[in-house]
Amino acid sequence: MNPLNRKKTEGSRIRKTSAVAGIAAALVFSTIPFGGPNRTFAEQSEGALQLEAAVHDMDTHYSLDLHLTGNADEQEGSAQAVAFYSPFLSEKWSATGAVNTAIRPSAVTISQLPALKEGLDPIAEKAREITGKLTAKLSEEVVSEDPETGETETVTVSDLIAIAGLPEVETAAASLADPSGLASLPVYEKEIPVSAYGEAFLADFSEGLDQHLETKIESVVWDSVEGVRANVEALELIMKEQSEAADAPQSETGQLIDEINAEIIEPGKEQLETLIEQAHAAIQGEDSEWTGVLDELRKVDSIEAGTTMRVEKPVGADNPVTIQAGLTSTSPGQDELAFLEAKAEADFGEKGDPVKLPKGPANIYLFAGEPFAFGEGLAGATVFARTQSGKDHLGSAVVEPPIFYFADEIEIENNGFFGMELQRPLIQGEVIEFYQRTEDGQTSESVFVEVLPAPGDDEWEPTLEMPVVDDIYDIDYVITGTADPGNLVAAVDLGMEEVIGFADVEEDGSFWMELEEPLEAGTEVGFIQVNEEEYSDLAIKTVLKAEMSLDPPTVDPLDDDDLSITGAAGAGNVVLAGIGEELIGIAEVEEDGRFDIELAEPLEAGTVVELYQLSEDGQYSDTVSVTVQKAGDAVVQKPTVNAITDKDRAVTGKGLPGHTVIGYSDNEEIGKAEVGKDGTFSIGLENPFSAGTVLEFRQADEDGKLSEPVQVTVGKAESGTASDSKGNSETESGSKGTNGSSSGQKLPKTATATGAMGLAGGGVLLAGLLMRRFARKARSSQ
DSSP states (O other): OGGGGSOOOTTOOOOOOBOHHHHHHHHHHHHSOTTOOSSOGGGOOOOSOEEEEEEEEOSSEEEEEEEEEEEOOHHHHTOOEEEEEOGGGTTTEEEOSOEEEEEEEOOOOGGGOHHHHHHHHHHHHHHHHHHHHHHHHHTOEEEEEOTTTOOEEEEEHHHHEEEETHHHHHHHHHHHHSOGGGGGOOOEEEEEOOEEETTEEEEEOHHHHHHHHHHHHHHHHHHHHHHHHHHHHTOEEEEOOOBTTBOOOHHHHHHHHHHHIIIIIHHHHHHHHHHHHHHHHHHHSTTOOGGGGHHHHOOEEEEEEEEEEEEESOOOOSSOEEEEEEEEOSSOOHHHHHTOOEEEEEOOOOOOEEEEOSOOOEEEEOBTTOOEEEEEOOTTOEEEEEETTSOOEEEEEEOBOOBOSSSOOOOOTTSOEEEEEOSSOOOTTOEEEEEEEOTTSEEOOOEEEEOBOOOOTTTOOOOBOOOEEOOOBTTOSEEEEEOOTTOEEEEEETTTTEEEEEEEBOTTSEEEEEOSSOOOTTOEEEEEEEOSSOBBOOEEEEOBOOEEEEOOOEEOOOBTTOSEEEEEOOTTOEEEEEETTEEEEEEEOOTTSEEEEEOSSOOOTTOEEEEEEEOTTSEEEOOEEEEOBOTTOOOOOOOEEEOOBTTOSEEEEEOOTTOEEEEEETTEEEEEEEOOTTSEEEEEOSSOOOTTOEEEEEEEOTTOOBOOOEEEEOBOOOTTOOTTOOOOOEEOOOOOTTEEEEOOOOOOOOSSOOOOOSSHHHHHHHHHHHHHHHHHHHHHTO
16 A cells, blocks of 8 residues: 555654645646647638727726627637637736627528428429419410301410419529528627636627527518418419400400419419418427527628727736637637637737846746746746747746645745746747746846757657556555656556646655545556656556455544644554545554654644544545544533434434534534533424434533534434434444544545655656656557
């Protein structure tokens, strides 16, 4: 078991010092996808969208007008929001109002609206059927007899009758089959609310544009339907003037007209009207499904979007600041924002304080294709990055001081670390300028760093031995092992492809790596060791399943002036102590069965500390809790608590008259009650607790001093049991001294990631790069 491999020397104490170097590196590397973005900055094409920025000095602040215009490409056309992005201004700017937006939707065809087309096709078909019947009728031949002479002749109907409006019906039917208005839908104009989204501001137009499309598409469709109806209604049969070649009595021609109206036109009108009513009900009814395609139809052809931002003074930029804008999803990732191609410069006209710091940031490493920088700086200062020409700001980051959990101090030249995400991946050979500025405006000299080539598989080969890693169990907060003294060991979760920790290798060759939380059994973890120039291949370990089979440790009384927690546990095991979810100390159990966990400072009275022990072979105990007592005070007697069921709305028991009994669930107070003169108490509950819930109860004296906890597990009520009935069994802790009973709560969680002290920026950066580069390769080769 990993904690057991760390040998404890005379007078030493277990240090848990975490430098921001490790934290920042873990955050940077874990949030950037393996392999980097699909497209580098150098490969970006110039977009059709254009951004304009205008700065106005308003005395107390700046007003920044932003105006985005242009045509959207295929990818941008599917966007749902307008985004304005500037990491440099993230802490300075805020929205003053909505984004005035005008969006021209892309063309739509009826084939993209299958549910609509299904309702419209029968209407167009009926109109074509009417015109077809009329056309066929006009070509028919009829025999006409002269009533005076008795002579007969054969003529066509078209010689006798003309039909006005027939071509118009055919045109209307064709238009309904593919309405031309869908190709040029009206512009969507709206003031869209804007909301903060990390370092960006978004205006989500998707819902409004959907409603606009729904309304305008239906308008175009019904206009086309109305065109068919109106033109069919306008059909008119006209009797032609008789000629010698087609001489028929007007009475016969009139009868023919009546016949055509009765057999073709009037029935056709009625049938057409029925189809229109059916289509209207189907399309605009509650069960209509045609709007389900709006997500696919919401395509932006072009856009105009303008807004005004408030920018607080001072901005802290002595040259123009880059603003990016474009069309995005409603929840864009960092890469999506960083690659917004519409850019403008906002010149605030500020100049930095001419007073210079002794030196600029140091130990900065930059590699081609990587959108981040990492190095050392003056704690509390802000480091800025920009191109060598000074034209483009690339990013900024506050220098964080090391975090200490014990009194030990770390001395480095610039006394802090920074991890900076840049607005774009870096290009090999370019030179990036870095400088830092204190909160009072003092600016350092600039440092110029050249971007190095990205290491290729054929360029770098492992030269160090792989680290030896002890077995890892799914309850471990610490990973231990051995490697070369002075090097750095880094670990990555091969499944999640995330860096999970760093650790310095000590003089005896051992390393001690803390985790934010235990890893799941079955997780594959890769380890490498590095220094500033060399690295090893990956060593892979699989997390094992631990078993709870040990007894909880016994803990001595703990007062608020103690600088250690002592007690007894299994020899050779390790005892861990935590408060809530924070790990506060670890100690090995000596051969005599005693352990001693040193504290950085005494704990406050009333603090509940949980402890458990674990062995080298993956066995562990349940937790036991102990409450810090006020030094010199007598121990307050614990209350007696009656059994509790999942139907009870009150907790009853016995205590000392005048004292107060307090109930807790997960360390949160659930109620309290004063003990009466008869020595009994009753705590009302807002709602019953579910069976299996573990509740704690403490008794407080008149000075507020608390007893050790009594833990009661809520039981299942028997059928028909009244909610206020109680068994008479009394539940008390079976532990001795000031120990509470085994709590069954989850194990404590460490508060930090592992720090990297010795190698500072170079080793951590190299470890992160290598872990990202080889994690997939190692996983696929197993």
